Amino acid sequence: MTVFLEVIVSVLLVFGSIVMLIGSIGLAKLPDYFTRLHAPTKASTLGVACILTASMIFFSIQQGHVSLKEVLISMFLLITAPVAAHMLAKAGLHYKVKMTDSTQNQHLAKKAYLHENPDDK
Amino acid sequence: MLSYAILIACAFICCALALNAWRLIIGPTTPDRIIAVDTMYINSIALIILLGLHQGSAIYYESALLIALLGFVSTSAFCKYLLRGDIIE
Amino acid sequence: MDKIRKFVWFPTPYHSILLWLVWQILHDFSRGHMVLGAVFAIIIPWIVAPLSEKEAVAKNPIKALMYTFRLLIDIAVSNYDVAKRVLQSNHTLKPAFIAVPLDIKEPVPLTIFTSSVSLTPGTVSVELSDDRKWLYVHVLHLEDEQQLISLIKARYEVPLKEIFGC
Structure with missing residues (x-):
């Protein structure tokens, strides 16, 4: 393996793991349920995609032919992460989790819970 | 150099898993715990891929794929349970 | 039958x-x-x-590819944005709910639209109103409501309408 590719793989690995760590820090420290939802859904997807790309480059060089298997996992996570986030948000809404007091437009959350138009009285 | 990078990445992801476990234990409500589990499985995919890189064998790929598939299904099942349980009440 | x-x-x-x-x-x-x-x-x-039921088909594959490419860039940008907010103090956060008026009705473009909203800067789609005219979105840090709504509509909804021709 050439030094150049080794550097690329290493940088991708470290960068991906830092992004995932930031996502988990967000999960641990943000103040309420809906803000906590933001960090893991975005950060984990990018972090895992970086690590999978690194693995793809490594095994392509090691085995001598292009191996695209890791792209499948990346694509799958890219498609399912927003769906899972949407379902989690819906579950939180139905569970009536507490929001921080600084949240703006809290009346819209009640409308969303009832599936109403925001204009309805 | 690559072995050091793998070690550093492993350390970061283990910290991330510990933070997720903390949220799983304290998480004030059930949906919080579901997010914690959801993030945990994505982190474990990364950890398994790193193990495969460390040992230089591609066979761990299948387990990562399985965790990705089952993790999504279990998250959506948890959410559906919460949504329906609330409606029946 | x-x-x-x-x-x-x-x-x-x-x-x-x-x-x-x-x-x-x-x-x-x-x-x-x-x-x-x-x-x-x-x-x-x-x-x-x-x-399977009859679904909308992408009529413009080149624009669809462009859209995917732009989405990938936006994911990277949004990660930087969220990471910055996460590492700052919690007190500077201004989370908010907003309602985005929708122009698309078909299920497939709508799914792609809500997924794009979830993957991009500091927004997660929460719920759809019953008549499918409004999408409720949670924002991690809201500065200007009208500007964000018009940004989301211009950046994702208009290209999707062109791609699916509806």
Whole structure:
């Protein structure tokens, strides 16, 4: 393996793991349920995609032919992460989790819970 | 150099898993715990891929794929349970 | 009762190609698996076709590719944005709910639109109103409501309308 590719793989690995760590820090420290939802859904997807790309480059060089298997996992996570986030948000809404007091437009959350138009009285 | 990078990445992801476990234990409500589990499985995919890189064998790929598939299904099942349980009440 | 469907060789050609490609990627393009994958790609759509309903099809593949590419860039940008907010103090956060008026009605473009909103800067789609005219979105840090709504509509909804021609 050439030094150049080794550097690329290493940088991708470290960068991906830092992004995932930031996502988990967000999960641990943000103040309420809906803000906590933001960090893991975005950060984990990018972090895992970086690590999978690194693995793809490594095994392509090691085995001598292009191996695209890791792209499948990346694509799958890219498609399912927003769906899972949407379902989690819906579950939180139905569970009536507490929001921080600084949240703006809290009346819209009640409308969303009832599936109403925001204009309805 | 690559072995050091793998070690550093492993350390970061283990910290991330510990933070997720903390949220799983304290998480004030059930949906919080579901997010914690959801993030945990994505982190474990990364950890398994790193193990495969460390040992230089591609066979761990299948387990990562399985965790990705089952993790999504279990998250959506948890959410559906919460949504329906609330409606029946 | 439905009428008995006319027999077609490839009821869903795009899905057949996708199925074959995924099978090849899983088995590293060996010759035997090319044949086996082709057999599966023909038989499985026959079995599954009666279950699926008629869906909107992308009419403009080049624009769809452009959209995917822009989405990937936006994901990277949004990660930087969220990471910055996460590492700052909690007191500077201004989370908010907003309601985005929708122009698209078909299920497939709507799904892509809500997924794009979830993946991009500091927004997660929460709920759809019953008449499918409003999308409720949670924002991690809201500065200007009207500006964000028009940004989301211009950046994702307009290209999707062009791609699906609706």
